[in-house]
Amino acid sequence: MEKTIKRIVEETKKASFVLSHASTKKKNAALNKMAGLLERNAKLIKTANQKDIRYAKAKKLAPALIDRLALNDKRIKAMTDGLREVAALKDPVGEVIKKWQRPNGLEITKVRVPIGVIGVIYESRPNVTADIAGLCLKSGNAVVLRGGSEAINSNLAIVNILRQALDEVSLPQGVLGFIEFTRHEAVKVLLKLNKLIDLIIPRGGERLIRTVMENSVIPVIKHDKGVCHTYIDKEADLKKAEAISFNAKMNRPGTCNAMETLLVHQDIAERFLPQMLTKFKDAKVEIRGCAKTQNIFPAVKPASEDDWHAEYLDLILAVKVVKNLNEAVSHINTYGSRHSEAIITENEERAEFFLERIDSACLYVNASTRFTDGNQFGLGAEIGISTSKIHARGPMGLEELTSYKYLIRGDGQVRE
Amino acid sequence: MEKTIKRIVEETKKASFVLSHASTKKKNAALNKMAGLLERNAKLIKTANQKDIRYAKAKKLAPALIDRLALNDKRIKAMTDGLREVAALKDPVGEVIKKWQRPNGLEITKVRVPIGVIGVIYESRPNVTADIAGLCLKSGNAVVLRGGSEAINSNLAIVNILRQALDEVSLPQGVLGFIEFTRHEAVKVLLKLNKLIDLIIPRGGERLIRTVMENSVIPVIKHDKGVCHTYIDKEADLKKAEAISFNAKMNRPGTCNAMETLLVHQDIAERFLPQMLTKFKDAKVEIRGCAKTQNIFPAVKPASEDDWHAEYLDLILAVKVVKNLNEAVSHINTYGSRHSEAIITENEERAEFFLERIDSACLYVNASTRFTDGNQFGLGAEIGISTSKIHARGPMGLEELTSYKYLIRGDGQVRE
Numbered sequence: 001m002e003k004t005i006k007r008i009v010e011e012t013k014k015a016s017f018v019l020s021h022a023s024t025k026k027k028n029a030a031l032n033k034m035a036g037l038l039e040r041n042a043k044l045i046k047t048a049n050q051k052d053i054r055y056a057k058a059k060k061l062a063p064a065l066i067d068r069l070a071l072n073d074k075r076i077k078a079m080t081d082g083l084r085e086v087a088a089l090k091d092p093v094g095e096v097i098k099k100w101q102r103p104n105g106l107e108i109t110k111v112r113v114p115i116g117v118i119g120v121i122y123e124s125r126p127n128v129t130a131d132i133a134g135l136c137l138k139s140g141n142a143v144v145l146r147g148g149s150e151a152i153n154s155n156l157a158i159v160n161i162l163r164q165a166l167d168e169v170s171l172p173q174g175v176l177g178f179i180e181f182t183r184h185e186a187v188k189v190l191l192k193l194n195k196l197i198d199l200i201i202p203r204g205g206e207r208l209i210r211t212v213m214e215n216s217v218i219p220v221i222k223h224d225k226g227v228c229h230t231y232i233d234k235e236a237d238l239k240k241a242e243a244i245s246f247n248a249k250m251n252r253p254g255t256c257n258a259m260e261t262l263l264v265h266q267d268i269a270e271r272f273l274p275q276m277l278t279k280f281k282d283a284k285v286e287i288r289g290c291a292k293t294q295n296i297f298p299a300v301k302p303a304s305e306d307d308w309h310a311e312y313l314d315l316i317l318a319v320k321v322v323k324n325l326n327e328a329v330s331h332i333n334t335y336g337s338r339h340s341e342a343i344i345t346e347n348e349e350r351a352e353f354f355l356e357r358i359d360s361a362c363l364y365v366n367a368s369t370r371f372t373d374g375n376q377f378g379l380g381a382e383i384g385i386s387t388s389k390i391h392a393r394g395p396m397g398l399e400e401l402t403s404y405k406y407l408i409r410g411d412g413q414v415r416e
Numbered sequence: 417m418e419k420t421i422k423r424i425v426e427e428t429k430k431a432s433f434v435l436s437h438a439s440t441k442k443k444n445a446a447l448n449k450m451a452g453l454l455e456r457n458a459k460l461i462k463t464a465n466q467k468d469i470r471y472a473k474a475k476k477l478a479p480a481l482i483d484r485l486a487l488n489d490k491r492i493k494a495m496t497d498g499l500r501e502v503a504a505l506k507d508p509v510g511e512v513i514k515k516w517q518r519p520n521g522l523e524i525t526k527v528r529v530p531i532g533v534i535g536v537i538y539e540s541r542p543n544v545t546a547d548i549a550g551l552c553l554k555s556g557n558a559v560v561l562r563g564g565s566e567a568i569n570s571n572l573a574i575v576n577i578l579r580q581a582l583d584e585v586s587l588p589q590g591v592l593g594f595i596e597f598t599r600h601e602a603v604k605v606l607l608k609l610n611k612l613i614d615l616i617i618p619r620g621g622e623r624l625i626r627t628v629m630e631n632s633v634i635p636v637i638k639h640d641k642g643v644c645h646t647y648i649d650k651e652a653d654l655k656k657a658e659a660i661s662f663n664a665k666m667n668r669p670g671t672c673n674a675m676e677t678l679l680v681h682q683d684i685a686e687r688f689l690p691q692m693l694t695k696f697k698d699a700k701v702e703i704r705g706c707a708k709t710q711n712i713f714p715a716v717k718p719a720s721e722d723d724w725h726a727e728y729l730d731l732i733l734a735v736k737v738v739k740n741l742n743e744a745v746s747h748i749n750t751y752g753s754r755h756s757e758a759i760i761t762e763n764e765e766r767a768e769f770f771l772e773r774i775d776s777a778c779l780y781v782n783a784s785t786r787f788t789d790g791n792q793f794g795l796g797a798e799i800g801i802s803t804s805k806i807h808a809r810g811p812m813g814l815e816e817l818t819s820y821k822y823l824i825r826g827d828g829q830v831r832e
Binding site: 102115214217240244251370376389404410411 | 436637780804809827
């Protein structure tokens, strides 16, 4: 197994040198070809997918997991639409980031280049295979994919089609490497190939992320959990506060940018909480509150320390009344996951304090945390949301999949 | 030990929240105060340094190592000059990187922020302690230092003085954490504290870098070896070629941006090599050449595969005659360390081919690789040269010690 994996990644590395300077036109042709071939082979993909689903049912996987696994025409269309949208985006490679001249006449240009070889380790949803392949291709990166065992047949069917498209536009198939080994050990082998892979992006649950962090000698950008907060300040417009809080929780409770904890300034808690929590109750949200919240709104379970850390991704909400803005900030910096937080206030100074002191990727004033998303930000497609602080933070689009190099042009300069 | 280290890093983390929004004025005051106190306590530093040197001599360390360890008035002045220069540099924190508005009215601002807590693991030279402390402070990052056992007394003396300066300008001393444990295990403990430390920068030999890569669950930016190439194209101006090659090797052979391998196009090898290699011979450089080089210039040892990988940092040079530009590019991409490479040519197209195809941080046309340096680039101070491709590449100045966050200002926007 080890040898085979190494051989595949070596092929990807080799292909990366070709792809890194492929023209935008050729990359776009590949993306459009991929979309076309996926459409034409939809039946083949669905047949492979049926195998995965039968196996998942036999293994008695949860219905929610089986649903995420399933590929129907609508999901195949989403894949092909995605590839065509990426083809339409601006190519980040070659962009001049900065250019300056030194007193000795050297001209230094900082240009955007692909990262090289990216390893993506992901779980479940097989449509992710096409999404990632498309984003990496457009940004000039060769990619090695390692999907979960539950989707192996679907993934293989998709990868074979995408590789055929590469072949048809004369790009090496190695541009899209795929590790078929579904055993756990295969991931560990991959994570040691630091001479061949430049970056690892794990997409999946906490256990996967932990395994990757603990075993990788390659840089990792985490696409981690979101424990997002909305803080209702004493100077909040309570109408906005109610609408934004409700949206942050209910628009799509299962996503990483949904609100998990509501913080409320004590001065407005008695005015704000009864109506707000009634609304959540009516929407079947289970509420777990601090002692003060329970006093104000008795139909609430007591929150434990674990609740402040929790990413529920579900119809559960933790609620805490805080003494002041400072306590809100320190609560978020202590329990948050550095993802997205909002303050609702009409006081600009208090808003600035919040923006400055909190160490999270995205900080909102009077808006819903649900906007943390590559499309909502206007980045085009996104490969994920980084909760790392190194390299990329928040929504990651094509630009975040690049590095840079310095080109220095002289006419004989030597160093004194 | 484990508990103490964790306690120190927790204090640093806490201090990082204060430092992250400290004013430029206060940070500069701290830097200038540090310089002043180091000057005033020079005697104390030299006494501590004498202890380290006595111990190093008793342990029979190599004279070169002992020399790097020694602190005299000149080196102390370099430290204080460095701190004052960093004070004079522009503060990167708070800079607006980008700002745009979305159709729904949301205003998104991408602002530069400190990374948070940086762990630096380094060896030998105690003056590095002040350099790193200064750069991290100015960029708003709290830092945990872990220096080598050979410099422990010097490092402690310097750190105590720097912490006193922090105290005098009312910044928490935790801004500058220091791990006194000199045992190997202390490093491993540090590398597991991913909830407290945001970035690890190792500075030292290959063994240190490897230990860090293998044990860290925290992102690492490597300050790795430099196997730098100069390629003399068939269309080179041979005068420039000779001057640049000689400078790249001889200006300071022990540095990471010095040339280790000279590549020469076969069409000009017979014209170029005899005179060039005679010049290197006269300068006491040992030459290890490929078969063709040996044919042209017999007074050359045969180069082995190891020589193409070697970072000599010494008066040794590997020389290879290549068939064409393509072979030069592929040699560099195979054996290089992604640091700095130069092409000497008068043909712009061939220069562009070289710049585009080689995957290194800094690529030169008709100039010496010795220019890869924060000061030479005009970045002000540098914390090192990154051979990583993630986050920062090439010379790392203050800007490279920052991350960013998105501030999103709305007036009640919710997601549809």
